Amino acid sequence: MLGRLEYKWIVGIVFVFGLFMDLLDMTIVNVAIPTLAEEFNTSTTTIQWVVTGYLLSLAVFIPVSGWLGDRFGTKRIFMTALFIFTSSSLLCGLSWSIESLITFRILQGIGGGMLTPVGTAMLFRAFPPHERAKGAAILTIPMVVAPASGPVLGGYLVEFHTWREIFFINVPVGVLAFAFALFFLREEKQHEAGSLDIPGFVLGCSGLASVVYALSEAGSRSFNDVRVIGFGLAGLAILAAFAAVELRAREPMIDIRLFKNKLFAATNTVQIIGQGGLMGALFLLPLLLQAEMGMSPLESGLTTFPQAIGVVTMIQVAGRIYPHIGPRRMMMAGMLGATLTTGAFLFVGLNTDPWWIRLIMYLRGAAFSMVLVSLQTATFATISPRDMGRASALYNSGRQVAASFGVAVLASVLENRLSHHGTVLGPPPIGNPSIALDAFHEAFLVAAVLTILGIAACFLVSDKEAAVSMQRAPSIPEPEEAPAAVL
16 A cells, blocks of 8 residues: 555655654653652752753753764664664563663653654655645644644653553554654765764763753752752853864854854744753643642643643644734743743642643643744745755754753752742641642742743844744744644
């Protein structure tokens, strides 16, 4: 049957399998965080590395994947990514300690970081330019279904089976995708792939890891601890060296010279600040719902799920109104909505009706869709076609870095405030939920401050510079650019 299909549709089918796993994994794990913390008897600042390690790994390997595909062939690298992602998913499910789980999540992020960019390149090379809208339409299936189903599916598996199932579920899908890719995909290489920026890769990895480690340890050790200060300053120094190396490199891994483009720099600033608050708050919520309010994992997943519905129902509307409103006001409106809905968690108590929380999450998703569309469209408005690939890599890596920083900061704040109030996560006699609730409110307040800073950053965005993008309705973001992790 597949033999009678045009090659472009075969590429689409194979890519949907891989993309579905990648996007599903970004949201399915959040609902299991409280269970994992209890299973491995570990702190908030340690358990957050299950999310942060994955996101950082994605951030590092997104820009590398394009060069790998061009140099060694898109089929070979896509199959390698599938193998890494699937096998590390199996290892995650077999984890015997929190350290092993974090290690295998980092490996999973390596595979996920390569899957989407390489798969997208294959797809859009298979479809001729006048048919690429059809190719993009294929991707809406996993883009919508995977992130939306993650919290509910994860909650069901954790509650009625085991947390290990949230990782094992990737294995049959990955094996099937690998078999399809092996037998039906064609190999494609680019003759002028250039060379890999090894110094940039090493400095970027070590600098990001060092800074995030310092942030994560600050919650339990405080910001004046010698280890926190040492790793923090070392990470910043390494990142400064990374910037210097990338500015001098002929073929940099991350072309930070693109920040000379004022509009590109402004929109990325909004994304980095806002994404930190959005992702960090989404990390906190399942902990509050399960550890303090006594919800089951499935109830927790059903309570966070409406955020995905909000994004889906509002994103087409946001696309239509963008040419009339412009990016600055749309971003500000979306960030204001994110601030108000984050602030609404300050009034959530232990006995708050779950439907109020679901309403907050729905409105939060609707607000974020306005940020998503305006950011995606304005960010690349003044980028030349020649620089589009490097700009996309920088934009997507920045998104993952921002998310990992947001999770690390808010996990650290929560751990610090729990310690300050003299309690820990969980019901009596382990913890005191009424006291722990104050710690959560203080952490959500920090998340709201981050989104307020995002509103301020919106003033850097110029509608005049983005005018070319307002002459036509913007397209829905392509999957490697859509921050599905926040759904």
